[in-house]
Each structure stands twice: as C-alpha cells, then as structure tokens.
Amino acid sequence: MTTAKRDTYTPETLLTVAVRVFNERGYDGTSMEHLSKAAGISKSSIYHHVSGKEELLRRAVSRAIDGLFAVLDEPGATRGRPIERVEYVTRRTVEVLMAELPYVTLLLRVRGNTKTERWAMERRREFDQRVSDLLKAAAADGDLRSDMDIRLATRLLFGMVNSLVEWYRPQRDGEAERAQVTEAIVHLAFDGLRTHP
Amino acid sequence: MTTAKRDTYTPETLLTVAVRVFNERGYDGTSMEHLSKAAGISKSSIYHHVSGKEELLRRAVSRAIDGLFAVLDEPGATRGRPIERVEYVTRRTVEVLMAELPYVTLLLRVRGNTKTERWAMERRREFDQRVSDLLKAAAADGDLRSDMDIRLATRLLFGMVNSLVEWYRPQRDGEAERAQVTEAIVHLAFDGLRTHP
Structure with missing residues (x-):
C-alpha cells in the first residue's frame, strides 16, 4: 500500500487509511492522533473532511x-x-x-x-x-x-x-x-x- | 458467577477470573492491576500463585x-x-x-x-x-x-x-x-x- 500524498487527499483515501487503522488497533483503541499519524496529515485537516472518528466508522x-x-x-x-x-x-x-x-x-x-x-x-x-x-x-x-x-x-x-x-x-x-x-x-x-x- | 473469597483462593479460581478478564479486555489490554481488582486480591497474592500474567495465559x-x-x-x-x-x-x-x-x-x-x-x-x-x-x-x-x-x-x-x-x-x-x-x-x-x- 502506498502512502497517499498530502495534496491528493480525498475523503475516500482518508477512509481507506482509517479502516486499516481501525482493523489494526480496534475502533476503541484508535485516537484521532493515530489517524493523523497514519494518514500523514494534521488532525485539523481530517476535521476538514469529517466530523470525527465516528463519522469515519459510519462511512466504512x-x-x-x-x-x-x-x-x-x-x-x-x-x-x-x-x-x-x-x-x-x-x-x-x-x-x-x-x-x-x-x-x-x-x-x-x-x-x-x-x-x-x-x-x-x-x-x-x-x-x-x-x-x-x-x-x-x-x-x-x-x-x-x-x-x-x-x-x-x-x-x-x-x-x-x-x-x-x-x-x-x-x-x-x-x-x-x-x-x-x-x-x-x-x-x-x-x-x-x-x-x- | 460468585466472587471467590480471599481465604479460599486457589490457582484454579484465579485462572477462571484471569480468563474472563483476558476475554473481556484482550490479553494485551490486561494489566496485573486489572487482574488484582477482578480477583479481589492483591497483586502480591497473585504473584504468590503465578509468575505473572503470561503464566496465567499459558495455563489457560x-x-x-x-x-x-x-x-x-x-x-x-x-x-x-x-x-x-x-x-x-x-x-x-x-x-x-x-x-x-x-x-x-x-x-x-x-x-x-x-x-x-x-x-x-x-x-x-x-x-x-x-x-x-x-x-x-x-x-x-x-x-x-x-x-x-x-x-x-x-x-x-x-x-x-x-x-x-x-x-x-x-x-x-x-x-x-x-x-x-x-x-x-x-x-x-x-x-x-x-x-x-
């Protein structure tokens, strides 16, 4: 899996990363910090796309x-x-x-x-x-x-x-x-x- | 399930409690503190029976x-x-x-x-x-x-x-x-x- 670049980030690629992290750490064990690190973008950039991790779970x-x-x-x-x-x-x-x-x-x-x-x-x-x-x-x-x-x-x-x-x-x-x-x-x-x- | 009393504690009842906690929290997510609380005995009492949580896992x-x-x-x-x-x-x-x-x-x-x-x-x-x-x-x-x-x-x-x-x-x-x-x-x-x- 290649790491998505900052400037090409879309809600879809963010979802792909989030699902991988949720499956690795469990949903409960995943923080916005974990998602931010895995996606290589800031937490505020994530909040630009979604309201939080529960929205990512719902979409997934x-x-x-x-x-x-x-x-x-x-x-x-x-x-x-x-x-x-x-x-x-x-x-x-x-x-x-x-x-x-x-x-x-x-x-x-x-x-x-x-x-x-x-x-x-x-x-x-x-x-x-x-x-x-x-x-x-x-x-x-x-x-x-x-x-x-x-x-x-x-x-x-x-x-x-x-x-x-x-x-x-x-x-x-x-x-x-x-x-x-x-x-x-x-x-x-x-x-x-x-x-x- | 009844809570075992301190004075009747055996390695067997400790194992029963440990397995329940491991299944609830996951083995990784379980600390000796969690086991001590769930069993209602001190950590040092647990160490009297077993070398640590890995021994409990092995027995289970x-x-x-x-x-x-x-x-x-x-x-x-x-x-x-x-x-x-x-x-x-x-x-x-x-x-x-x-x-x-x-x-x-x-x-x-x-x-x-x-x-x-x-x-x-x-x-x-x-x-x-x-x-x-x-x-x-x-x-x-x-x-x-x-x-x-x-x-x-x-x-x-x-x-x-x-x-x-x-x-x-x-x-x-x-x-x-x-x-x-x-x-x-x-x-x-x-x-x-x-x-x-």
Whole structure:
C-alpha cells in the first residue's frame, strides 16, 4: 500500500487509511492522533473532511452494509425457488466479503459501544434475518433438511462465511482463487464434504 | 458467577477470573492491576500463585489445547475409515469448545505478540494439520468430494466450528442444546443443508 500524498487527499483515501487503522488497533483503541499519524496529515485537516472518528466508522461500515444489502435486491435473490435464491445470496455474500474485505472485517468486529456501532450491529442482524427467512422458505418447500433448526443453520452458515475475514488474504492471481473459495463455501454449505452415492 | 473469597483462593479460581478478564479486555489490554481488582486480591497474592500474567495465559490456553489434542487419541479418532474418524473429531471438537468455552475463546483470540501466544498459535496449527491429514485420507478413500481443496475445506470446517465462540452461550437446559448444536454442525459440514433426493 502506498502512502497517499498530502495534496491528493480525498475523503475516500482518508477512509481507506482509517479502516486499516481501525482493523489494526480496534475502533476503541484508535485516537484521532493515530489517524493523523497514519494518514500523514494534521488532525485539523481530517476535521476538514469529517466530523470525527465516528463519522469515519459510519462511512466504512455503511460501505460494507450497502454492499451486502444490494445483493438481496439482485434478480438472483428475488426470483426462483428459495433454495436457489439462498444459494445465490450465499455466493454473492462471499464475493462482497472478498471485494470489500477491510470494510466487512470492520463491520464484523464492531462491539456496540457507540450509537454507530449499535446501528451497524442492528443492520447486520437485519441482513442475517433476511437470509434466515429465505432458509425458512426453502425448508417449507422441502428443499432444506428438516432436522435442522433454521436459526442455528443461519448462524453456522454465517460462521463459515464470515471466517473468511480471519484467514482470506487476497493473492496476486486473485480472480481464480476467489472463485475457488466461493464455490467451496457454497458446496460445503449446501451439499457437505461427504460424497453421496 | 460468585466472587471467590480471599481465604479460599486457589490457582484454579484465579485462572477462571484471569480468563474472563483476558476475554473481556484482550490479553494485551490486561494489566496485573486489572487482574488484582477482578480477583479481589492483591497483586502480591497473585504473584504468590503465578509468575505473572503470561503464566496465567499459558495455563489457560494449555487447558484448551490439551482438551483438543486429547480428542485425537480417543478410539473414535484412531480407528475406522478416515471419513468416520474426521466426523468423530469434528463432533468431539465441538463438544470440547462448548465445555471449555472461555479457554478455547482465549486460544482462538491470541495474536502472537508474546512467546506463549506464538506457541499457542503453533499448537493450533498442529491440530488443524492433524484434521487436515484425516480429510486428505478420507479424500484418498473417495469418501470426500474431490472438487474441494483440502486446505480450504479445513479452514471452512474450523471457520464454522470456531464461530461457536462468537454466538454460543450456555443455556440452563444445556445438555439438549449442546447435542443439537453438535449434530447441526456435523450434519451441515458433512452432508450440507440441502435435501438430497
């Protein structure tokens, strides 16, 4: 990552730096001083762009949230059998996680100490609920195994998908690898690891 | 949780308190002062039991690591077809996670800043590798889907299993719930969510 120059600073590059520092130090552990040092600009220059670190947090998690919710409005998520829709949403959620990795990492780590964090957690719950509703509809169709509690299935699905932020690191040959990871998650979640005779 | 009394303090109760504080504040963010306050005993009393906070960390993560490695020596993990052994290890790993929740939570969160943390991460990798080897053997038997990279499968399996520490909270009717969670994870991982005609 190159360091942005003073004279080319934009709210967008400031956001990139802020998300990196938030992920490294934790949001609570980050001061305006840390952001100023990491960005190489004065605190007053930062205040020229944003009202403070909570605004940077809001912008950053909004980017992740907007990316995730946009998936739910795509044709693949709104048309067809629920089982196909939930599989589509899973695939696209993984793609958004990988494309917006630092932003989603931050979203998954917020802890609810500020208004913005609580709002972000509420939106995450809404997203999980939408996926849970799709799973419920798939179960009602008989397309989902009937011996599994839907709330539990949702948690395990997101547990697996969200673990990406712990171990996925973009490689140079990114596209092939991203496709491999995406397919592996979808296959594991819907068909399992075992071969079926 | 009741507060242990001064006169009944043992290394075991001190460990319980330390693990709780480490999980709340992070290991880096915990001082001997924090431990002393949380335990309700003086720092010198703590030093009577242990050499310092790193020894408490070592004891705590050892408990989690020993519990996990013990699974690999159980008959279910050493006899039979590899696919059955890896399924057994998955089930027992989930049980150990739930039984030793605060200890495993701490183990999964260590970050490698101290010698003890690096040792714990190395042991975790060893455990993952042992499970990965079982998955490889199951694939060689033709019992595992052939289109999945084993390293990736191992990560996704542990991603799902380890997500427990984020959302599982023991309930009063613990045993039935624990069994339900365990079966859900094993079913999802090996057979997937979808019904197979």
